[in-house]
Amino acid sequence: MDNRPDTRLLPNFEKLFIEDRIGHGRHLFTLLRLFRGMYGGLFVSLLFFILKHSPIWLIPIITGDMINVVSNPDNININRIWIDLAIISVVIAQNVPTQLLHTSYLSRSSRQVEAGLRGTLVRKLQHLSISYHSELRSGKLQSKVLRDVEAIETLAKQMMYVFIPALLNVIVAFSVTAVNNPLVALFFVLIIPVGALMIFGFRKNIQRKNREFRKQIEEISGQITETVEMIPLTRAHGLDKVEIEKTDSTLMDLRGKGYRLDVAEALFGSSGWVMFTLFQMGALAFCCWLAAQGKMTVGDIVMYQGFFGTLLGSVNQLINVYPQFAKGFESMQSVSEILQSTDVEEYQGTIPVMHVQGGFSFERMHFKYRDTDQHVLSDFNLDIRPGECVAFVGESGAGKSTVLNMLIGYYKPTRGRLLVDGVPMDQIDLKSYRKHLAVVPQNTVLFHGSIRDNITYGLTDVSEEKLLEVIRMTQLQEVVASLPDGLDTKIGEHGGKLSGGQRQRIAIARALIRDPSVVLLDEATSALDNISEYQVQQAMRLLVKGRTTFIVAHRLSTIRDADRIVVMNKGRIVESGTFAELMELQGAFYKLQQMQMEYAGIS
Numbered sequence: 001m002d003n004r005p006d007t008r009l010l011p012n013f014e015k016l017f018i019e020d021r022i023g024h025g026r027h028l029f030t031l032l033r034l035f036r037g038m039y040g041g042l043f044v045s046l047l048f049f050i051l052k053h054s055p056i057w058l059i060p061i062i063t064g065d066m067i068n069v070v071s072n073p074d075n076i077n078i079n080r081i082w083i084d085l086a087i088i089s090v091v092i093a094q095n096v097p098t099q100l101l102h103t104s105y106l107s108r109s110s111r112q113v114e115a116g117l118r119g120t121l122v123r124k125l126q127h128l129s130i131s132y133h134s135e136l137r138s139g140k141l142q143s144k145v146l147r148d149v150e151a152i153e154t155l156a157k158q159m160m161y162v163f164i165p166a167l168l169n170v171i172v173a174f175s176v177t178a179v180n181n182p183l184v185a186l187f188f189v190l191i192i193p194v195g196a197l198m199i200f201g202f203r204k205n206i207q208r209k210n211r212e213f214r215k216q217i218e219e220i221s222g223q224i225t226e227t228v229e230m231i232p233l234t235r236a237h238g239l240d241k242v243e244i245e246k247t248d249s250t251l252m253d254l255r256g257k258g259y260r261l262d263v264a265e266a267l268f269g270s271s272g273w274v275m276f277t278l279f280q281m282g283a284l285a286f287c288c289w290l291a292a293q294g295k296m297t298v299g300d301i302v303m304y305q306g307f308f309g310t311l312l313g314s315v316n317q318l319i320n321v322y323p324q325f326a327k328g329f330e331s332m333q334s335v336s337e338i339l340q341s342t343d344v345e346e347y348q349g350t351i352p353v354m355h356v357q358g359g360f361s362f363e364r365m366h367f368k369y370r371d372t373d374q375h376v377l378s379d380f381n382l383d384i385r386p387g388e389c390v391a392f393v394g395e396s397g398a399g400k401s402t403v404l405n406m407l408i409g410y411y412k413p414t415r416g417r418l419l420v421d422g423v424p425m426d427q428i429d430l431k432s433y434r435k436h437l438a439v440v441p442q443n444t445v446l447f448h449g450s451i452r453d454n455i456t457y458g459l460t461d462v463s464e465e466k467l468l469e470v471i472r473m474t475q476l477q478e479v480v481a482s483l484p485d486g487l488d489t490k491i492g493e494h495g496g497k498l499s500g501g502q503r504q505r506i507a508i509a510r511a512l513i514r515d516p517s518v519v520l521l522d523e524a525t526s527a528l529d530n531i532s533e534y535q536v537q538q539a540m541r542l543l544v545k546g547r548t549t550f551i552v553a554h555r556l557s558t559i560r561d562a563d564r565i566v567v568m569n570k571g572r573i574v575e576s577g578t579f580a581e582l583m584e585l586q587g588a589f590y591k592l593q594q595m596q597m598e599y600a601g602i603s
């Protein structure tokens, strides 16, 4: 048996979800199509299932036969018992290898679908627009990639492990009975409408309670994540008790909903058990009655009871698996919400960008974010020469970061356009263009990994020399030397083990090592001490040299060096010029500076 995982490329299911337009009862169809190309394996798995499951069907027959042999004292054929025993022993023993083969074939397909679905979702997330991501909470996405895909995989497995076996059980038990005794088979048939009636009667209630419980679970998982993230803040403000009480009340709600679900399921389960056991007893009485009339042997009674037991067990399984099916279908709906979304990146140009000189032109650009009425940029005109360093200043909310977003191509202007080296942004292939950019965001994004990984993020061939040079340029060598594993020291998630200034310098090193043509710098607002500030400034100076640079500036020192300062107010350019020119003008920039100086004086 080959137990190696399937190494074929992961399937991409995006097209399938778009074509199938999930919903309106198409879940089962889509589930089936997810396994396209694997039907052969599934069929083999089913064959092995029939083999491994065969003892369940054979045991009642053999048991009946053995009893029939001994219940006829005049003609006991002891050899037949030995043959029966030998047959059933072989049939039982083959369960181990066939079970393994059945699981191996099935699991290979279902795990492939599971991995493929997760891969498809992650790929789609990379293509969805920034607006889409800013509207959706990351916790929800995470839950779709992990929890919902798991529920779909469970659904597929339940289908193969529970639904199909139970259905086969019903078919086999019924067929064998029908061939032997149509009257008893008729009795078996009665069980189907009773089972259907049971599901129909309880379905809505159980479904509703299940959903309420699941929603509450989602609520509490969201809340717990938030609570854990906020622990330092909560502790600092002495709000532990408030947080605990908040969680307690949600937990109490969950307890109530869980209790009501348990009771409803218990009522459902026990009603089913009572009804079906009464049926079984009725069937037993019926068989005894037939036997009393000489129409049935004792062994047959035992055999039918065995089949009836299997049949009832299967019907019960089919009924009980229902809530899980509902959950799986709901998860398919949830995943399809992402996969069917057409909200991908707005720019879809195709001209590849081999080289960026760094000349930019904003031509009468207007822009507003989705779902907002007000324009964030209005009639924005600006020409930037290659290699120029432009600093944007203005009050909070003036639209400075938005200008950087437009340069990255996150959003398309509502009116006007942006040219890169004379080519309209909507014509160029953004992926190739962005390779020439380096972005240093306001909040440095560090991931859980080594300092080396964080600096060389996304680059494959970085020489040790170049890395060390960048570390020297950003004055990180002392920091690296003081860490236990040097460059390979793992930094905590979000860089928790580093200071603010160190984090910023890592972000600058990450930009420097890419040797970009264009640098976009959203300066961090958080204050640093003098030494850190100096180190960050030095690193920034090196980064900016010889490249077109856009800086959203908060610090006086950065602005002084800029070739041009653009003062923004409510999305418009109100002044622009060098530091000296603007100071001389004594306009908006001058006022901003005065305010900053006063503030610095006070503090």
Ligand SMILES: Nc1ncnc2c1ncn2[C@@H]1O[C@H](COP(=O)(O)OP(=O)(O)OP(=O)(O)O)[C@@H](O)[C@H]1O
Residues within 6 Å of the ligand: 134, 369, 370, 372, 376, 394, 395, 396, 397, 398, 399, 400, 401, 402, 403, 552
């Ligand atoms: N994703 C978004 N969706 C809707 N509105 C947004 C979004 N991002 C920013 N805005 C709004 O756009 C305006 C400009 O924001 P922007 O971040 O560009 O300002 P800023 O000048 O960089 O401010 P700050 O100095 O505080 O960072 C603000 O009113 C802000 O509320």
